[in-house]
Amino acid sequence: MADPKKPRAPFAPWDRRELPGTFTVEDTAKRVGHYKWVEMRLFEALGGWVATVPELDVKMRLGTHCYKHAWHSELWHKRLPELREMNPDRLTRPPNEAMEEFFKVLTEPEDQGQTIEKLVGVYRVLIPRKIAAYTYHLNNTSTITDAPTIRSLKLALNDEFDDWRDGEMLIQALIETDEEVERAAAHQTRLEKIMLRAGGVAGPGSLGSVPETMTEEVPV
Amino acid sequence: MKKNMPPDELARDGRFVRVNMVERISDPRNGRGPTGGRVGARLTPDRPGAPDAARALMHGIFVGEIQALEGAGRTCWDFEVGAGSDDVPFQLKLDMARQCWDEARHCEISVKLSEWMGTEIGEFAESTFLFEAACNPDPVLRLTGVNRALEGLAIDVFNTMKEFGNVVGDPVLEFCEDWMLADEVTHVKMGSDWLRRLTVDDPERRKRALEFQRIVDKLFSGGGFRGDDEDSPVHLARRFREMAGFTVDEIDEISDLARQARAEARARTAGATAGAAAEAG
Ligand SMILES: [Fe+2]
Ligand SMILES: [Fe+2]
Numbered sequence: 001m002a003d004p005k006k007p008r009a010p011f012a013p014w015d016r017r018e019l020p021g022t023f024t025v026e027d028t029a030k031r032v033g034h035y036k037w038v039e040m041r042l043f044e045a046l047g048g049w050v051a052t053v054p055e056l057d058v059k060m061r062l063g064t065h066c067y068k069h070a071w072h073s074e075l076w077h078k079r080l081p082e083l084r085e086m087n088p089d090r091l092t093r094p095p096n097e098a099m100e101e102f103f104k105v106l107t108e109p110e111d112q113g114q115t116i117e118k119l120v121g122v123y124r125v126l127i128p129r130k131i132a133a134y135t136y137h138l139n140n141t142s143t144i145t146d147a148p149t150i151r152s153l154k155l156a157l158n159d160e161f162d163d164w165r166d167g168e169m170l171i172q173a174l175i176e177t178d179e180e181v182e183r184a185a186a187h188q189t190r191l192e193k194i195m196l197r198a199g200g201v202a203g204p205g206s207l208g209s210v211p212e213t214m215t216e217e218v219p220v
Numbered sequence: 221m222k223k224n225m226p227p228d229e230l231a232r233d234g235r236f237v238r239v240n241m242v243e244r245i246s247d248p249r250n251g252r253g254p255t256g257g258r259v260g261a262r263l264t265p266d267r268p269g270a271p272d273a274a275r276a277l278m279h280g281i282f283v284g285e286i287q288a289l290e291g292a293g294r295t296c297w298d299f300e301v302g303a304g305s306d307d308v309p310f311q312l313k314l315d316m317a318r319q320c321w322d323e324a325r326h327c328e329i330s331v332k333l334s335e336w337m338g339t340e341i342g343e344f345a346e347s348t349f350l351f352e353a354a355c356n357p358d359p360v361l362r363l364t365g366v367n368r369a370l371e372g373l374a375i376d377v378f379n380t381m382k383e384f385g386n387v388v389g390d391p392v393l394e395f396c397e398d399w400m401l402a403d404e405v406t407h408v409k410m411g412s413d414w415l416r417r418l419t420v421d422d423p424e425r426r427k428r429a430l431e432f433q434r435i436v437d438k439l440f441s442g443g444g445f446r447g448d449d450e451d452s453p454v455h456l457a458r459r460f461r462e463m464a465g466f467t468v469d470e471i472d473e474i475s476d477l478a479r480q481a482r483a484e485a486r487a488r489t490a491g492a493t494a495g496a497a498a499e500a501g
Contacts (some may be wrong), residue, residue, distance in 0.1 A: 040301075043317050048297025051351075054231040056331075056341075063289045063324030070317030077310065110221040110454065112231040133410050190295060198370035 021142025022208075028149060031082035031137065033091025034077035034202045040092070041103045042126065043069035047091025048107070053115045058170055065166070068159040075152040082148065102126075102194045109135075109187075116174055117187045123167025125183070125191040131160050140208065149168040149179075224357060227348040230290060235342035236283075259395045262451045263380060265388045273453075274384065275337050279344040281377060282330040289323035289376075291354025291366055292316045299359050305425075308359045309418075315410045322403045329396050336392065353436050354420025360418050364429035367411025369436035372461060372474075374404040376446050379457035401457075405464045437474050444482030448475040452482075 023031065046066040053059050064109040079089040094100045106126065138153045175181055183195070200206025232238070263273060295316040299308040331341065350370055356362040378401040385394030419426035441447060446454040456478070461471050 020326050040313075044313070045221070047293035047295070047317060047320055050293035051225055052221070052229075052231050054233045054234065056286075056327075059286070059289070060324045060327050063293060063327075066293060067317045070296070070314050074314055098242075107221045187349035200377040 017143035019142060021146055023142075023146065025083055026111070028141070028146065029080060029085045029091055029216060031202045032076045032079050032083060032095060032149070033085070033088070034095045035133075036073050036080070036092050037094050038087070038099070038126075038130065038201045039069045039073035039076060042122070043067070043073060045103070045107045046122070049118050049203070050083050052110055052112060053118065054112050055115055055174070058115055058174075060133060061166055061170060065163045068163060071153075072156045072159065077154065079149060094198075095201075096198055098194055098198035098201070099201070102191065102198055105194060116171065116180060116184050119167055119174070120184045120187050121169045121191050123164055123171060123190050125195060127160055127164045127167065127193055129201050129206070131157065131164065135203045136204075136207045149209040166198065221297070227351045227355060230287070230348060230351060232346075235340075237345040238343055238348065263384050263453050263469075265384075271337075274333070274381075275339045276344050277377070277381065278330060278334050278337055279339050281374075281381070281394065282327065282334050282341075284350050284370075284374070285323055285326040285330050285421060287348065287350040287354070288366075288370070289320055290321040291351055292323055294318065294354060295362060295380070299316060305358075306359070311478075312359070312363075312414055315414070319407055319410070326400050326403065329391060329400060330346040333396055343362040349439070356432065358425075358428075360415065360425055360429045361432045362400065363411050363414050364433045365436045367407050368415065368466075369433045370464070371404050371407040371411060372437070373440045373454075374445060374463070375401060375408060375457050375460045375464065376454050378404060379460060380454045401460065403474055405460050408461070408464030409464075416465075420487060432474075434477065438477045438481055441474070441481040443476035444478065444485055447478030447482060449482075452478070 043066045046062045046069065050059055050062050050066070053062065077088050077092075080091060085091050094103075106121040109121070134153050134157050138150060138157070141149060143150065171184065177185060199210070204210045253459050263277070264270065267273070293316075295308075295371040296313055299306065299313070299440065301307060301310045334341070339396065350366075353370055354362060355367055378397045382394050382401060384395035385391070385397055415426065415429055419429065444452060446452060448456050456471060456475055458468075462468070
């Protein structure tokens with residue numbers, strides 16, 4: 001057995017974590033507040049839709065996914081005081097008005113015949129945007145100082161990838177005609193345009209760079 | 221999407237048949253008479269029509285699970301987070317989302333068990349009574365009616381089905397019912413905890429909530445379907461109810477309500493029989 005008194009490097013040779021990161025404590029808290037707001041709006045919508053979809057497989061999937069996003073919102077809710085925000089409600093807000101509008105339009109479909117629109121909004125527009133923002137955050141935050149956020153991002157991302165695949169497969173299984181392809185595309189386009197104005201789930205800067213067309217200050 | 225969806229809008233595919241509560245319990249395959257009066261008594265394998273009664277009960281559980289899922293989902297949607305009387309705490313919504321996941325699994329379990337028992341979806345009819353309790357606009361009354369009365373009934377039903385699985389030598393049924401029973405104890409406990417927390421400074425609201433629970437409990441004890449008597453088809457699961465936050469007095473009260481409901485059903489059956497005899501005469 002190796003000599004237990006022999007000095008060892010504090011970081012193993014394969015541990016390449018670094019101190020610097022893109023986000024300050026304040027930046028991170030604001031971003032986490034937006035995540036919590038988005039996860040809340042999403043789990044509420046999925047819960048509400050359960051009773052409105054006649055397809056049994058979709059109904060049961062929405063019920064399952066509803067909980068996962070509620071759990072993510074709880075992760076972010078608990079992270080906020082750790083980021084010096086003692087009133088988590090203060091930062092539980094959308095990044096801008098366009099994001100509020102996005103959720104208004106996302107939750108418009110209500111009729112029993114609109115399952116495609118409901119799923120497209122979540123699984124072809126919102127969840128890919130969440131995966132993008134979470135991945136950008138994961139890859140750019142300090143791997144040492146911000147380890148707790150990284151852990152939550154990884155847990156959430158794991159669910160997002162699973163649910164994205166589930167939702168996409170349900171959409172593919174539901175779409176049977178050219179007209180339904182067009183319905184799905186039209187709803188996706190409508191929502192994408194609003195999301196573009198919102199700049200992503202954490203606002204402009206969700207993916208770091210801000211498009212030139214956006215004059216708003218980067219809110220992280 | 222609007223708030224407070226009416227029960228007749230619940231979305232179903234073409235296999236499901238919607239009826240009212242009286243029509244549903246009048247299905248002769250339940251082993252109950254046309255007035256809802258008990259004919260078959262305790263669910264045991266040697267009881268006449270036991271397989272049909274068990275299949276009917278399992279299908280009823282399945283559609284009940286769908287409505288429980290829908291009700292918990294609507295509670296996530298219908299209320300805002302806040303401190304007002306129409307609002308709910310953030311944690312309550314998280315509990316409802318958790319219940320959504322649990323009820324979704326219960327749907328999956330009960331549809332597979334139904335299939336296992338040789339039942340097709342829609343073979344028995346569905347009434348929306350369970351969801352109706354989940355439409356109460358006061359979140360405290362809604363949670364008390366659903367999570368204490370209806371989920372409490374689920375504890376009794378699952379415990380009965382678990383015992384039935386044991387008696388008939390069906391380990392799959394017994395295993396699944398035991399898992400669902402664990403979840404239902406959790407759901408009832410959620411109801412008990414939120415009732416206590418949200419009405420700590422509002423005894424009037426607590427009274428109204430408990431009264432609503434009593435009404436729902438009595439309706440679901442209809443015809444002596446659930447009770448403490450040896451021959452009740454579904455038995456009050458006292459030990460599990462206590463785990464879920466019921467006091468012994470509260471369980472005794474449900475037992476009394478069940479006895480009352482049974483006596484009323486007997487009187488109705490006797491009245492119907494006397495009427496038929498008079499007509500025949
Ligand atoms: Fe259940
Ligand atoms: Fe339940």
